[in-house]
Structures are given as structure tokens and as C-alpha cells.
Amino acid sequence: MGRYSKHLASEIADSTDSRLQAANPAVREMISHLGESGIETVFDRLDAQQPQCGFGLRGVCCQMCQWGPCRFTTKSPRGVCGRTVEMISVSNMARAAAAGTSAQMIHAREMILTLLAAVRGEIDLPLKGTHRLREVGNALKAGYPWTPLDQIAERVGEIMLKDLERASGSALETLNGFAPRELRAFWSKAGLQPRSAAVEVMETLHITTLGGSSDWHSIFEQAIRTSLAYAYSGLVTSSVLSEVLYGSPEIQVLEVNYGVLKPDHVNILVHGHSPIVLEKVLEKIDSPEIQALARELGAEGIVVGGMCCTGHELLARHGVPSVTGVLGQELVLGTGAVDAVVVDMQCILPGMEAVAACFGTELITTCHSNRIPGATHIPFDPEQPQTLDDDALRIARTAVEAFGRRNRSTIRIPEHTSQVMAGFTRETLLNSFGGVRPLVGMVERGDIRGVVGMVGCSSPKSACETSHVAIARELIAADTLVLASGCSAHALLNAGLCSTDAIELAGPGLRAACQEAGVPPVLVVGGCSDNTRIIQVFAGMAHQAEMPIRDMPFVLSGPELAHEKPMGQLLAVLAHGVSAVVGLSPNLPIPNTAANGEPGPVDPSMHSELLTEFFCGEGLTEMLGSRLLVQPDPAQAAQVILAVLDGKRTNLGWNG
Numbered sequence: 001m002g003r004y005s006k007h008l009a010s011e012i013a014d015s016t017d018s019r020l021q022a023a024n025p026a027v028r029e030m031i032s033h034l035g036e037s038g039i040e041t042v043f044d045r046l047d048a049q050q051p052q053c054g055f056g057l058r059g060v061c062c063q064m065c066q067w068g069p070c071r072f073t074t075k076s077p078r079g080v081c082g083r084t085v086e087m088i089s090v091s092n093m094a095r096a097a098a099a100g101t102s103a104q105m106i107h108a109r110e111m112i113l114t115l116l117a118a119v120r121g122e123i124d125l126p127l128k129g130t131h132r133l134r135e136v137g138n139a140l141k142a143g144y145p146w147t148p149l150d151q152i153a154e155r156v157g158e159i160m161l162k163d164l165e166r167a168s169g170s171a172l173e174t175l176n177g178f179a180p181r182e183l184r185a186f187w188s189k190a191g192l193q194p195r196s197a198a199v200e201v202m203e204t205l206h207i208t209t210l211g212g213s214s215d216w217h218s219i220f221e222q223a224i225r226t227s228l229a230y231a232y233s234g235l236v237t238s239s240v241l242s243e244v245l246y247g248s249p250e251i252q253v254l255e256v257n258y259g260v261l262k263p264d265h266v267n268i269l270v271h272g273h274s275p276i277v278l279e280k281v282l283e284k285i286d287s288p289e290i291q292a293l294a295r296e297l298g299a300e301g302i303v304v305g306g307m308c309c310t311g312h313e314l315l316a317r318h319g320v321p322s323v324t325g326v327l328g329q330e331l332v333l334g335t336g337a338v339d340a341v342v343v344d345m346q347c348i349l350p351g352m353e354a355v356a357a358c359f360g361t362e363l364i365t366t367c368h369s370n371r372i373p374g375a376t377h378i379p380f381d382p383e384q385p386q387t388l389d390d391d392a393l394r395i396a397r398t399a400v401e402a403f404g405r406r407n408r409s410t411i412r413i414p415e416h417t418s419q420v421m422a423g424f425t426r427e428t429l430l431n432s433f434g435g436v437r438p439l440v441g442m443v444e445r446g447d448i449r450g451v452v453g454m455v456g457c458s459s460p461k462s463a464c465e466t467s468h469v470a471i472a473r474e475l476i477a478a479d480t481l482v483l484a485s486g487c488s489a490h491a492l493l494n495a496g497l498c499s500t501d502a503i504e505l506a507g508p509g510l511r512a513a514c515q516e517a518g519v520p521p522v523l524v525v526g527g528c529s530d531n532t533r534i535i536q537v538f539a540g541m542a543h544q545a546e547m548p549i550r551d552m553p554f555v556l557s558g559p560e561l562a563h564e565k566p567m568g569q570l571l572a573v574l575a576h577g578v579s580a581v582v583g584l585s586p587n588l589p590i591p592n593t594a595a596n597g598e599p600g601p602v603d604p605s606m607h608s609e610l611l612t613e614f615f616c617g618e619g620l621t622e623m624l625g626s627r628l629l630v631q632p633d634p635a636q637a638a639q640v641i642l643a644v645l646d647g648k649r650t651n652l653g654w655n656g
């Protein structure tokens with residue numbers, strides 16, 4: 001590994017590690033290729049940033065006023081204003097969750113306004129998920145069984161919009177409609193019930209600014225309220241409205257990875273999170289007009305490939321092959337075969353622009369608020385959606401026309417593809433095992449040791465995507481069922497762990513269960529918004545077992561979290577009573593956890609004893625029933641996860 005970081009008590013990968021050890025051979029090939037061509041990527045820029053600031057890495061740098069920045073050391077344990085190390089690191093965490101919530105709110109807002117535009121006839125978008133709409137309407141008390149669907153849709157949209165934006169303190173209706181009953185009562189009693197997403201974001205920024213709350217525990221409670229608003233007003237709204245608008249995902253069997261690109265085809269990549277524009281663009285790409293245009297330009301056809309969470313949306317509904325998650329977005333342009341990348345919102349690296357310029361790739365931005373210099377901007381504004389149809393056609397045309405300008409001498413497409421089965425929902429996942437009762441029976445008997453949600457981003461601090469793959473391999477070999485989403489899922493898809501061929505890598509109990517169900521041991525449930533499906537599976541299984549979620553053998557694994565959005569996901573999962581094992585520390589001054597699940601020794605110059613006791617010990621367990629554990633080494637992280645699962649099994653009496 002590249003270098004040792006004493007602040008993270010871990011080896012940190014450098015670009016050479018990713019070039020030589022990346023889990024995906026296509027990634028290794030492309031890092032070498034771009035390196036030889038002298039083109040800079042995220043891996044090189046991480047090298048150039050070394051050494052990174054130890055104060056920042058531990059989350060103990062305060063920049064919330066102009067008296068700072070204040071750094072916390074044993075010699076100066078308080079900031080200029082008097083803030084303690086606990087206040088500042090928990091405030092940083094809360095602010096990251098608020099920023100992530102804001103991002104998810106913009107996504108959810110686009111989905112809601114599009115639903116309203118669709119039912120008001122402002123755009124041509126017939127609702128495909130009418131069954132889901134009835135369920136959602138029922139959960140939100142938005143009508144009766146005899147209420148016309150368009151009225152239910154309008155009411156659902158209005159309720160969800162109010163959950164995002166209202167300034168009053170009334171409770172979140174999406175949470176009341178979708179959260180497990182046991183937890184609604186618990187959060188309410190504990191004073192953790194969120195108000196609207198807007199109020200919780202405001203409140204988080206308010207109490208963490210200079211002269212706000214001096215009580216780190218109350219700031220953490222506020223971070224939890226924010227994360228619950230994020231989970232229900234943000235994630236649930238985005239995920240269920242996607243199903244209402246475009247129908248429920250279906251299980252897809254297909255080939256993914258860089259090798260799906262074809263040298264003699266127009267290759268268009270779709271990237272981002274909100275599927276609204278890209279669904280329409282895909283429709284246009286399939287039209288006779290655009291197909292004919294591609295042939296006129298000399299192409300044999302059009303390949304559409306997915307990146308990040310929009311990639312998951314289109315994979316699950318249309319069988320669009322995914323190519324990469326966040327870390328590969330510059331690398332894939334290095335194939336020289338990508339004619340255009342159509343992006344919507346979030347996780348679009350600014351560095352992509354320079355690589356696109358080298359290879360003549362057309363970048364098309366479609367979110368009215370996100371711009372890339374030099375890109376063709378064809379924006380969608382959900383408040384003025386009437387031009388969506390025409391704009392989608394223009395985007396498809398612009399993307400295909402880029403094929404005519406391609407420099408064919410630079411093409412180098414890695415040959416690697418992976419066969420996968422993906423696109424699971426809560427229903428199709430449970431049905432595959434014969435329903436929730438048989439699945440719980442398998443866990444109770446120990447055929448399946450537990451269920452782990454593997455989520456979140458990829459980080460260049462691990463040799464590209466190696467942590468996800470190494471942990472998942474260890475877990476399935478130890479009979480642990482893995483549910484994956486987001487960039488973690490991209491890593492696991494490309495690594496071949498989401499294929500029925502991977503069943504042979506599973507331990508004997510899980511292998512038999514997957515063989516019987518005909519599904520892989522790693523089940524991809526979608527993008528990050530669809531982490532709600534993981535929570536739904538956990539809640540459904542706990543309900544079937546007649547146990548609180550916090551007592552069940554479930555863990556969240558986030559090996560390479562990076563974005564501020566997963567901070568909200570992490571906190572929300574902790575609030576549901578599920579312990580989380582993360583790779584690199586989420587910028588908290590707490591030590592790594594040993595393989596037996598116990599926190600390592602506290603170094604007072606690096607760590608806070610109070611926060612170590614709280615997150616890794618009894619404090620968080622008493623508050624929420626969960627723990628936050630850090631272990632960057634994949635092999636040890638898998639052992640920590642298994643130790644948590646086994647601890648739950650022992651308490652349940654399910655170990656013998």
C-alpha cells in the first residue's frame with residue numbers, strides 16, 4: 001500500500017496501488033492507459049494532496065466562524081470561542097448530514113414536481129406504477145380505494161412537497177407513513193421525531209454556528225433528526241416516486257462493466273441520480289429517428305451505459321448495462337469510445353471535464369442548477385417542465401452527432417464484462433426466498449448468519465474498489481447475505497459477485513439458500529435512494545421475527561464512504577438500531593475497532609474519549625441500540641461485522 005496515515009491508523013492507497021491492485025481489471029487497464037498518456041485522474045490528484053491535514057482527517061478543525069480556523073490539540077483543547085473537540089467534530093458531522101440532506105431534497109423535489117406536472121397534464125408522462133401509487137396513497141392517507149388515481153397522485157405530491165418545505169414544526173408525514181411502527185413510537189418518545197426536511201437543515205446550521213448549542217449530545221440528536229428527514233422526506237420520496245412514475249424495477253440478467261462499450265457503436269453514458277431527464281432521453285434514443293441518425297453517421301447502433309445512481313435506475317427498469325460508479329467516470333472516458341456523457345445531478349467529478357476535452361467527449365448537462373464549463377447545457381427545470389420532450393430529443397440528437405466527430409485512432413476498450421443479476425426490490429428479493437417467513441427461518445437456523453447492507457461511495461484512498469469486494473467476499477463465504485446499493489453495488493457488479501456463478505463463493509448455508517432461490521449471494525437493490533429498500537427488508541424481517549430491528553443480526557457496511565449524502569444514510573441507519581461498520585473514519589476523533597468488535601486504544605492526542613465511549617461503546621447503544629465502528633482494513637472489517645452479527649445471534653439464542 002502507498003503510505004501509512006497515523007491519523008487514520010491505516011494504510012492509504014496511492015495511484016500505483018489502484019493501478020496494480022484495483023478489483024476490476026478494466027480499471028487497472030484504464031489507469032495505466034491514462035497514466036501513460038499523461039492524463040490526470042482522481043488517483044493522481046489524491047497523490048498530489050498528500051499529506052492530507054491530520055486535523056481535517058479527524059474532524060477536529062473548526063471553520064464555522066472567522067476567529068478560526070481552530071485546531072484541537074492536547075495543548076489547545078478549546079477553540080477561540082470555547083468549543084470543545086466533541087462539539088466541533090459532532091458539528092462537522094451534523095453539517096455534512098445537512099448538506100447531504102439538501103442534495104437529496106433537490107432530487108426529491110424534482111421527482112415531486114415532475115409527478116405533479118405529469119398528473120396535471122403539463123408533460124406527457126403516463127404513470128407506470130399505478131399499483132405502487134395506490135400503496136403510497138394508502139400509506140400517506142391520500143385517498144380511499146375508490147379515489148381516482150390522478151387525485152391520489154396530486155395529493156401524494158402535495159404531502160411530499162410539504163414534508164420538504166414547510167416551516168411549521170408538524171411531524172413528517174412520509175416518516176409516519178413509511179417508518180416501522182416500533183421506531184416511530186421510540187423516536188417520538190426520545191425527542192428524535194423530525195419536522196420538515198427544510199426545518200431540520202435550518203436547525204442544524206443554526207445550532208452549529210458560532211454561539212449556537214454548546215452541548216455536543218444535543219447537536220448529535222439534531223443530526224439524527226436531520227438524517228431521519230433525509231431518509232424519509234429525501235430517500236423514500238425519491239425512491240417511491242421513481243416507482244410511481246416509471247414502474248417497479250424488475251430483476252434483470254445482463255452484462256456490465258467497461259467491456260459493454262462497442263467501438264463501432266455510438267456510446268452514450270448516463271450519469272447522476274434523478275432519472276427524470278434520462279428516462280425521456282432513453283425513450284428518444286430508442287426512437288426510429290435517432291436510430292436512423294446513428295446509422296446515417298456510420299454507427300452500427302447505439303450503446304447506452306450507466307454510471308452512478310442514474311445508472312442503477314436505468315439498469316433496473318430497462319436493462320441498461322452499468323459501466324462504473326463514481327471512481328471510474330474519468331477512466332471510462334479514456335477508452336476514447338465514449339461519444340457523450342449526459343449528466344443530471346450529484347457525484348459528477350469536476351475533473352471529468354479535462355479528460356472529456358482530451359478525448360473529444362461531448363458533455364451534456366441537464367440539471368438547471370449544475371453547470372460544467374464547456375458542456376452543452378440543455379437544462380430541465382421541474383418548475384417549467386413543458387419542454388422536457390423536445391429537450392430530450394435535442395439531448396439524444398446532440399449525443400449521437402458527437403459520434404461523427406470521434407477520433408477513432410485513440411479507442412481502447414477493456415474487454416472485461418461481468419454477467420450479473422440485479423434490479424431487486426423488497427418484494428422481488430423476499431419472494432425469491434419464498435417470502436419473508438422462510439428467509440427469517442434461514443437466519444434463525446443459522447443457514448444465513450445475518451444480512452448486511454453494503455452501501456455508499458468508492459474512495460481513492462482504497463486501491464480502487466478493493467474494500468467493497470474484499471469485504472463482500474469474506475461475508476458471503478461466512479454465510480452472510482449482502483444487499484448492495486450505490487457505488488458499492490457498482491464495485492460488486494463489476495467484480496462478478498452479483499451473478500449466480502458467485503453462489504459457489506458462498507458458505508454452505510448461504511449457498512444452499514441462493515441455489516434454491518436462484519439468486520446471487522449479493523443482491524443489488526438500486527442507487528443510494530434505494531437504501532430505503534434495505535431498511536424495508538430489515539424492518540420486514542424484524543417484524544416477522546417479532547423482534548425489534550436493533551436485536552436482529554443486521555449490519556450496515558460502508559467501506560469507502562465519501563459524499564455528504566451517505567453521512568445522512570449512516571446516521572439514519574444508526575437511528576434504526578442497526579450498527580454500522582465504516583472503512584475510513586467519517587472524520588471523527590475515534591479509534592479503529594479491533595476484529596473482536598472492541599474499540600482500539602484511545603490516543604488522547606488523536607481521539608476523544610467521550611466520543612469513543614459514545615459511538616463505539618454504550619452511549620449510542622443506550623440512545624439508539626446501535627454502534628458506529630471504524631475499521632479500514634477489509635479483512636478485519638469483515639471480522640468486525642461478523643462479530644456484531646454473532647453478538648446479536650447469541651443474544652437472540654440463535655447460535656445453537
Ligand code: BF8
Binds near residue numbers: 456458529
Ligand atoms: O448517491 S454512492 S459517490 S453515486 S453518493 Fe455518489 Fe456516493 Fe456513488 Fe449515488 Ni451515493
